[in-house]
Amino acid sequence: MQGATDGRDRQRRAIASLCLAVEKLIAGACAIACALALTVMAVGIVAEIVARNVFDYSFLSVDEVSGYLLVAVIFLGLAVAVHDNALFRVEILTERLSASKARMLDWLLSLVFIGFVLVLDYQCFQLAMDSLNGSYSAPTLLGTPLYIPQLLMPIGLSATALILVLRVVRLSIARSDPQPEVGR
Amino acid sequence: MSLIVEALFLFGAFLVLLLLGVWVPLAIGLAGLFNLWLTSGFGSFQGMALALWGGTNSFTLTAIPLFILMAEFLLQAGLSFRVYRGLARLVKRLPGGLLQTNIVGCAIFAAITGSSVATAASIGTVGIPELLKRDYDRSLSVGTIAAGGTLGILIPPSIAMIIYGSFTNLSVAKLFMAGLLPGIVLALLFMLYVGVRALINPALAPSGDEPGEIEAGDQGVLATLNDLLPFAVLIGLVLGSLYFGYATPTESAALGCVLSAIIAWTWGDMNRAVLTRVFRRTISVSASILAIVFAAYIFSYSVSLSGLGSDVATWLGGLELSRLEFIILLFVFYTLLGCLVDSISMIVMTIPVLYPVLGVYGFDGIWFGVILVLLIELGQITPPMGLNLFVIQGVWDGRLGEIVRGVLPFYGLIILMILIVTLLPSLALWLPSHMTVR
Amino acid sequence: ENWNAYTYINTPVMTAGSMMQKITQQVTEQTDGDLTVRMHFGGSLPIQATNITQSVSRGGTIQLADDGFPYGNVPIAGILNLPLLLTSEADFDKAVDVMRPALEKAFAARGIQILAIYHYPQQVAWSSKKLTSLADMAGSKMRVSSPQQAAFVRAFGGTPVTIGTPEVAPALQRGVVDGVFTASSGGARTWKDLLNYSYRLGPNYFASFVLVNKKAFDALDPKLQKTLESVVQKNADWGTTQMRKEEQTLTDEMQSEGMTVTAASAEDTQQGVEKMSSYWEEWASDQGAPTQALLKKVRAAIDK
Numbered sequence A: 001m002q003g004a005t006d007g008r009d010r011q012r013r014a015i016a017s018l019c020l021a022v023e024k025l026i027a028g029a030c031a032i033a034c035a036l037a038l039t040v041m042a043v044g045i046v047a048e049i050v051a052r053n054v055f056d057y058s059f060l061s062v063d064e065v066s067g068y069l070l071v072a073v074i075f076l077g078l079a080v081a082v083h084d085n086a087l088f089r090v091e092i093l094t095e096r097l098s099a100s101k102a103r104m105l106d107w108l109l110s111l112v113f114i115g116f117v118l119v120l121d122y123q124c125f126q127l128a129m130d131s132l133n134g135s136y137s138a139p140t141l142l143g144t145p146l147y148i149p150q151l152l153m154p155i156g157l158s159a160t161a162l163i164l165v166l167r168v169v170r171l172s173i174a175r176s177d178p179q180p181e182v183g184r
Numbered sequence B: 001m002s003l004i005v006e007a008l009f010l011f012g013a014f015l016v017l018l019l020l021g022v023w024v025p026l027a028i029g030l031a032g033l034f035n036l037w038l039t040s041g042f043g044s045f046q047g048m049a050l051a052l053w054g055g056t057n058s059f060t061l062t063a064i065p066l067f068i069l070m071a072e073f074l075l076q077a078g079l080s081f082r083v084y085r086g087l088a089r090l091v092k093r094l095p096g097g098l099l100q101t102n103i104v105g106c107a108i109f110a111a112i113t114g115s116s117v118a119t120a121a122s123i124g125t126v127g128i129p130e131l132l133k134r135d136y137d138r139s140l141s142v143g144t145i146a147a148g149g150t151l152g153i154l155i156p157p158s159i160a161m162i163i164y165g166s167f168t169n170l171s172v173a174k175l176f177m178a179g180l181l182p183g184i185v186l187a188l189l190f191m192l193y194v195g196v197r198a199l200i201n202p203a204l205a206p207s208g209d210e211p212g213e214i215e216a217g218d219q220g221v222l223a224t225l226n227d228l229l230p231f232a233v234l235i236g237l238v239l240g241s242l243y244f245g246y247a248t249p250t251e252s253a254a255l256g257c258v259l260s261a262i263i264a265w266t267w268g269d270m271n272r273a274v275l276t277r278v279f280r281r282t283i284s285v286s287a288s289i290l291a292i293v294f295a296a297y298i299f300s301y302s303v304s305l306s307g308l309g310s311d312v313a314t315w316l317g318g319l320e321l322s323r324l325e326f327i328i329l330l331f332v333f334y335t336l337l338g339c340l341v342d343s344i345s346m347i348v349m350t351i352p353v354l355y356p357v358l359g360v361y362g363f364d365g366i367w368f369g370v371i372l373v374l375l376i377e378l379g380q381i382t383p384p385m386g387l388n389l390f391v392i393q394g395v396w397d398g399r400l401g402e403i404v405r406g407v408l409p410f411y412g413l414i415i416l417m418i419l420i421v422t423l424l425p426s427l428a429l430w431l432p433s434h435m436t437v438r
Numbered sequence C: 001e002n003w004n005a006y007t008y009i010n011t012p013v014m015t016a017g018s019m020m021q022k023i024t025q026q027v028t029e030q031t032d033g034d035l036t037v038r039m040h041f042g043g044s045l046p047i048q049a050t051n052i053t054q055s056v057s058r059g060g061t062i063q064l065a066d067d068g069f070p071y072g073n074v075p076i077a078g079i080l081n082l083p084l085l086l087t088s089e090a091d092f093d094k095a096v097d098v099m100r101p102a103l104e105k106a107f108a109a110r111g112i113q114i115l116a117i118y119h120y121p122q123q124v125a126w127s128s129k130k131l132t133s134l135a136d137m138a139g140s141k142m143r144v145s146s147p148q149q150a151a152f153v154r155a156f157g158g159t160p161v162t163i164g165t166p167e168v169a170p171a172l173q174r175g176v177v178d179g180v181f182t183a184s185s186g187g188a189r190t191w192k193d194l195l196n197y198s199y200r201l202g203p204n205y206f207a208s209f210v211l212v213n214k215k216a217f218d219a220l221d222p223k224l225q226k227t228l229e230s231v232v233q234k235n236a237d238w239g240t241t242q243m244r245k246e247e248q249t250l251t252d253e254m255q256s257e258g259m260t261v262t263a264a265s266a267e268d269t270q271q272g273v274e275k276m277s278s279y280w281e282e283w284a285s286d287q288g289a290p291t292q293a294l295l296k297k298v299r300a301a302i303d304k
């Protein structure tokens, strides 16, 4: 009897740590992409300042590209912020709950969050596809086909949804687990 | 549903979600989606993606992560300690000693970063341990940091002003200039208050007999210069590029980023691990602010599309309040809102509705930007959702009640500042109207 | 039916904004509320000016719109933007006549019907520094709003710079840019205190398109369709006329207040056309054969 329970516990804990590892991996990949985006943005804008003031030259694309990079930072960064538990929330209620009740609430709110993210994800993906099919482009020197930067929105939202799903799995396991450290 | 009922219902639902512990951007986004579905039907969801795209694909908003990145470089490379040490030598002879260092330190940091949390964190993490070691009055110690932190969004650059500008199409450069004089005056008010308190009761700020880290090492002018010079150069170049027309506000953020990275590498403790931490924290913090911004685009889209925004504006306009009554109404409203909502949400949820009313009451948009920032500063230091309070709780051992007691007098000073700017609008408007022509 | 209308203009104080407001009011009145249109001004919805085409195309929210920036979405419309190609109102009207079928086809492919095409007064060059001939543009930083304007500035030795509209005033004030392209009745109204020279050689007219979502339009009763079409056309004509009048009045007013206004010299115009004509062809060939053919027709129609 005891052995079977132990085996199931081990299995659950293995699934939980696998979830955690995948969450970390997704958030890490998104963070690297955001860090690159921020670096390119900062260096590009400084290059524009120097070029304009010293060489009387303007790239005419730096503001456009920076806008796209910001979209990457916002939507891929959302996955990072969700993973790092960095989103603001009021904790009056949560800090008064017992650990298991708090986990339960977290589980429930995460499910709502997944629903919300998926609604946006679907709409943003539809928009990118519409831009591709209608060949909409930016009215700029680069003439960027809009679906390319627009795809950053569904990509970031999908990563966020995936992280949330894995977290919900972990929280479900943790609910029946006496050791709470696998859940958050 | 009548307009007021609808607005109250929407707002009530939003507050309930917040109290339940729903993440702020999710609460705003859900309120937006719900309103959209209620007033315009599912068909209107299709337009939402274009609104999200239009709102987030913005050159102006790039300044937000860039200003945060800049502050993180300075904070993580240990440069806030050096500026604190340098300033302590300069201002510790003033009545109030290191308490004055807190305020001046916050003002200096405010001139580099656009965020009050970053300002409070940068000076607080260094200052609070030093103050506790020396038996400074506990509540005054945290009060100066929490209140000093609010200067971060009043003294340019300012994330709050960038967001206000991008929602109203006002010039961010002008908004920056408008905040400068009120910011300096507010810092002086804080210093005056601390000085008076310390003169009345010197025990609040005991002169440190036991030399700590700050007093260690070279006390000479050169050492002080070495601590402060990098910051002076940074502020000079970033604000200088802005004033003298070499860069737009967004561009100056990028310039500050690159310069602070260079300063961090040459003056600070920088290595790969620190660099990783800098970027990871920047991304987490920026994304949590920008998530609120993009959720707010859904909300503002729903409010504008349904006409709720313009209806509320018409209703407010029809009340025919006097200008002072209007300001008092706003004050009450923002104080209540500020308890539960963070500063960015306060701007993005209210401005699409309120901004059209300003015209009716004949208020200047730039001037109102300053009033708005002062109003949301109050929200930053009221519990339970007071971001500056969270920062202090992270670095100190006391209870929240003690922090709140310490903040209360400064709360009064910020209200006094709102009055001053209301009665003397030129304090805010003189500089933006006299920006130099090269 | 309940519709929403959107325009990139952010206030009814501007003539083009008041034109759209009149359209929505008159449609609602004249159809006795069978078709009510709610007006949304630029910036009140988080939809960028360059995305208006797509928001009309997708329907659902915006059914009617004034679109001043369709050039990334309907590239052939860019012919109207080519620097110094259309230098008189007569030229502009001829070009629109020639291009109309192609434009209608291009918009129809995106589920959009054109209700009216109107234009602003000519966009001319303004500067805080001396600008009384094209030669003065050399070494100037000019704020541009299209790649075509950028090509024009480069061709005469200036530096084209892109800056968002809200930052133009402080950028002029602090010398981030020296000048802009706009009409007296457009941006110059707001920025006139920061500008000292107006050289009235326009790179282009600013064209604007009143668009309707085809599906929503087809669902209307034919009588409503007629009413909508006639109200839009009437007001678009009113807008063009009104802005032409304003342009003269405002230019005179600015001149009396100290603005140095210089008319385009014949030599500059001729030199400009010569210099830019190779760019027109280059641009059209980048867009492909249909655009090249259309440009050829337009050039034939205006004899240039």
Ligand code: NA
Residues within 6 Å of the ligand: B109, B110, B111, B112, B113, B114, B115, B151, B152, B153, B154, B155, B156, B157, B158
């Ligand atoms: Na600041």
Ligand code: NA
Residues within 6 Å of the ligand: B338, B339, B340, B341, B378, B379, B380, B381, B382, B383, B384, B385, B386, B387
């Ligand atoms: Na608060």
